[in-house]
Amino acid sequence: xxxxxxxxxxxxxxxxxxxxxxxxKTYPTxxxxxxxxxxxxxxxxxxxxxxxSGAGKSTFMKLIMREEKANTGIIRVNGFNLTTMPRxxxxxxxxxxxxxxxDFRLIPTMxxxxxxxxxxxxxxxxxxxxRREVSRALSKVxxxxxxxxxxxxxSGGEQQRVGLARALVNSPDLIIADEPTGNVDPNMxxxxxxxxxxxxxxxTTVLMVTHDxxxxxxFQHRVIMLERGKIVADNAGGSFQ
Amino acid sequence: MKFSxxxxxxxxxxxxxxVNRLMTIAxxxxxxxxxxxxxxxxxxxxxxxxxxxxxxxxxVVMAYMKDYNWALYGGGSDADTSSGTDSSASDASQDTASDxxxxxxxxxxxxxxxxxxxxxxxxxxxxxxxxxxxxxDYVIHNDDEAxxxxxxxxxxxxxxxxxxxxxxxxxxxxKESMIEGQESYFTFLDDEYGNPMSxxxxxxxxxxxKFDETIDKIMELDGVDTIQSQxxxxxxxxxxKRGVGIAGFxxxxxxxxxxxxxVSNTIRVTMYNRKLExxxxxxVGATDSFVRIPFVVEGMLIGLxxxxxxxxxxxxxxxxxxxxxxxxxxxTDIVYYSDVAWWLLLxxxxxxxxxxxxxxxxxxxxxxxREGSEFAAI
Numbered sequence: 001x002x003x004x005x006x007x008x009x010x011x012x013x014x015x016x017x018x019x020x021x022x023x024x025k026t027y028p029t030x031x032x033x034x035x036x037x038x039x040x041x042x043x044x045x046x047x048x049x050x051x052x053s054g055a056g057k058s059t060f061m062k063l064i065m066r067e068e069k070a071n072t073g074i075i076r077v078n079g080f081n082l083t084t085m086p087r088x089x090x091x092x093x094x095x096x097x098x099x100x101x102x103d104f105r106l107i108p109t110m111x112x113x114x115x116x117x118x119x120x121x122x123x124x125x126x127x128x129x130x131r132r133e134v135s136r137a138l139s140k141v142x143x144x145x146x147x148x149x150x151x152x153x154x155s156g157g158e159q160q161r162v163g164l165a166r167a168l169v170n171s172p173d174l175i176i177a178d179e180p181t182g183n184v185d186p187n188m189x190x191x192x193x194x195x196x197x198x199x200x201x202x203x204t205t206v207l208m209v210t211h212d213x214x215x216x217x218x219f220q221h222r223v224i225m226l227e228r229g230k231i232v233a234d235n236a237g238g239s240f241q
Numbered sequence: 242m243k244f245s246x247x248x249x250x251x252x253x254x255x256x257x258x259x260v261n262r263l264m265t266i267a268x269x270x271x272x273x274x275x276x277x278x279x280x281x282x283x284x285x286x287x288x289x290x291x292x293x294x295x296x297x298x299x300x301v302v303m304a305y306m307k308d309y310n311w312a313l314y315g316g317g318s319d320a321d322t323s324s325g326t327d328s329s330a331s332d333a334s335q336d337t338a339s340d341x342x343x344x345x346x347x348x349x350x351x352x353x354x355x356x357x358x359x360x361x362x363x364x365x366x367x368x369x370x371x372x373x374x375x376x377x378d379y380v381i382h383n384d385d386e387a388x389x390x391x392x393x394x395x396x397x398x399x400x401x402x403x404x405x406x407x408x409x410x411x412x413x414x415x416k417e418s419m420i421e422g423q424e425s426y427f428t429f430l431d432d433e434y435g436n437p438m439s440x441x442x443x444x445x446x447x448x449x450x451k452f453d454e455t456i457d458k459i460m461e462l463d464g465v466d467t468i469q470s471q472x473x474x475x476x477x478x479x480x481x482k483r484g485v486g487i488a489g490f491x492x493x494x495x496x497x498x499x500x501x502x503x504v505s506n507t508i509r510v511t512m513y514n515r516k517l518e519x520x521x522x523x524x525v526g527a528t529d530s531f532v533r534i535p536f537v538v539e540g541m542l543i544g545l546x547x548x549x550x551x552x553x554x555x556x557x558x559x560x561x562x563x564x565x566x567x568x569x570x571x572x573t574d575i576v577y578y579s580d581v582a583w584w585l586l587l588x589x590x591x592x593x594x595x596x597x598x599x600x601x602x603x604x605x606x607x608x609x610x611r612e613g614s615e616f617a618a619i
Contacts, residue, residue: 065524088528095526105521109260122527124246170525 023073033059051226098167102179157188254538276551312379411438450479504600540601544593
């Protein structure tokens, strides 16, 4: 565990929270998803990952979550060495990150409160902590008054904010957002990215996959562009065109 | 795992069973049917065993002893060669009288010739009586020795009970079993030559399948002359018990596998219905056991509910069946449900929990290892 969690999962500004060194991933079907990728993302950064379909964005995210293993290279996330980490340690890695999905992934039979609380139950939080932290997370995303609503009663933007609250509730070091604005209108997209930016300002590293060039341009964060499994651009300050 | 997590997961399991209530009801129905059939197989087996047990109790073995009457009827003359099964004390030699006379004459001669020799001192305690029978001619001299032999027999493995039957009791018993008029022959023998029946040990065995080896051990004891038994019946009883045991085992084994498949299938459906939930659980850091526990609880719940329903249903069906049997056949020699109710319930609960836990563990483990994607929620 000491070996794997090399830097203790801290969020010190200069410490790399995600590090890819010479990473390649080829699926059993023969598809080369990533080739010799080298990335270093330090704690507290906000990074947009952009690229067309099939560029390797999903594989990149799967490797960070350790849903897939790289064929070659070294991956370190939140102090865990994903290359040597046994499968049983994967839950520990994931508890250090919050994940926001494009399709919200809310459980339709649970209300807003239960959907967010769900993430806390998984890590074994007490009922008292669940009540306190879920209310706090819902307030952060502006849904304090919707705790009892069911997902079907919410707009797309509200549902994504519930997803964001769920990602935030365990106070992760890193938030991974997979096209969080893909299913919401432009105004709500700006709101969601604003929320993520606010969270980032409090020290949480944010990694967001997006196709929306306007958001990338307007929010002026670091941009990494993938094409055919390779990094073709890595520009700080949203200078991506 | 923390108590709050356990409580949460147990609640989730119960909730799953309710949310998927149609599948739950279908699974409970099939499991109940399996359990009732298993219960019936057990009850039938128990009833057959009871009936066979009664037959076993009746299938007693008589071990006749080498006592005075045995010697009187010529047993001593060929004591070493007369042992064997299926022979009877009633086949005593008709030459007993002449043999006895010869023996008496010989003994008298020896006695008068060497009165000062060592041998004659020994012979003083081994004098022939009026029938020419010396104490050394037979092994069992009195009731105490007969009872001691019975105690020896009782120590043999597989001997359930031993009862000492005196020669007088034996004679009475034989007379009673005779048709009218025939018993006069035994009365004549008794009056003229003495009781033809030897004392005997009435033996009941525990397991008729070990009949032959038990008989061999009894025959090895000093003082046992012949064994009278119904070895054919013993073989049949053993065969029936063996057959019922094998049939019961296979019925239970097959239905156990069916139960396992049924619960596994329900859990599989539940699992695919909840793949979104599982993917989110895994994405936010749930361990495999955290994902697994609600399914295990659901499986256990299905098993437990099925066990309780099966117990009630079987009680009702068996009661109706036994009441009908008692009313029509008039026999009360059956296994009553109250005698087996608790252990049948334990068997059902055991089957239910076994099928529920194993079925869900197999299914969810397979899913977690080989299928599903946290990222794509498929």
